[in-house]
Amino acid sequence: MSLLSSLIKADDCAGCRLCCWFTRYDLWETPVIDDALRDIILERYPETKFVSKERGGSLFVMKESPQTDPKYAYQPERYNCPMLDENGCKLADDKPFECQIWPYRIMSQEGKLLISLSLLCKPILENSFSSIVSLLKSGLAEKIIAHSKMHPSIIKEYTDGYPILMYIK
Numbered sequence: 278m279s280l281l282s283s284l285i286k287a288d289d290c291a292g293c294r295l296c297c298w299f300t301r302y303d304l305w306e307t308p309v310i311d312d313a314l315r316d317i318i319l320e321r322y323p324e325t326k327f328v329s330k331e332r333g334g335s336l337f338v339m340k341e342s343p344q345t346d347p348k349y350a351y352q353p354e355r356y357n358c359p360m361l362d363e364n365g366c367k368l369a370d371d372k373p374f375e376c377q378i379w380p381y382r383i384m385s386q387e388g389k390l391l392i393s394l395s396l397l398c399k400p401i402l403e404n405s406f407s408s409i410v411s412l413l414k415s416g417l418a419e420k421i422i423a424h425s426k427m428h429p430s431i432i433k434e435y436t437d438g439y440p441i442l443m444y445i446k
Contacts, residue, residue: 279370280377280420281401284412289400296379296398297361299339301354306395308358308375309334309431317371318360325359334430374424375431378417381442383425386435392421393439410442418443 281290299307310318310327315335318325326338339356360367366376375382380395392413396402401409413421422445425432435441 280417281412284404284408285398285400291365293398293400294361294365296376296395297358297366298342299356299358301356304339304356305433307336307339308373308379309336309428310373311428314371314373318368322360322367330430332430334428374428378421381413381417381421382433382439383421383431384433384435384439386441390422390425390432390445391435392418392442392445393435394442395439413442418445 309330311334315327327335328338329335337359340359342355342357358366360372366372368376380398380401382393382395384391384393394401394409
């Protein structure tokens with residue numbers, strides 16, 4: 278959360294939790310967990326299940342969500358992150374990198390890397406486009422690029438509908 282604190286308040290983020298819920302159509306957005314974080318999670322929450330990725334890292338085995346939240350009633354098959362509880366993310370400051378930067382996404386399109394934005398994060402979208410891009414230019418883009426070089430498995434294939442904020446040279 279601290280990476281995005283200039284654009285979104287912690288309370289707004291914790292109150293929404295949309296990025297912690299998935300449908301069967303967007304399970305591809307599941308955050309990649311690097312090996313060091315997986316070990317921390319297993320030490321704290323040994324019951325947590327993971328699936329290994331081919332290019333490195335792991336994915337959470339998501340939990341099927343009860344159909345109790347009316348915000349998500351339009352989606353019949355919903356899953357939530359196993360680290361989500363009634364108080365928010367159990368990992369606090371140890372969230373996966375992709376969770377720390379969401380709704381920013383690092384993606385690949387025809388062999389080129391880019392940073393895009395999910396349009397689902399309403400608190401972020403309350404900011405001007407220039408402030409959303411300015412945060413990238415003020416150092417966040419470099420952090421995203423550096424992390425993706427160390428952990429290339431976080432790079433998702435570009436999907437239509439995500440505004441491209443910058444191409445990475």
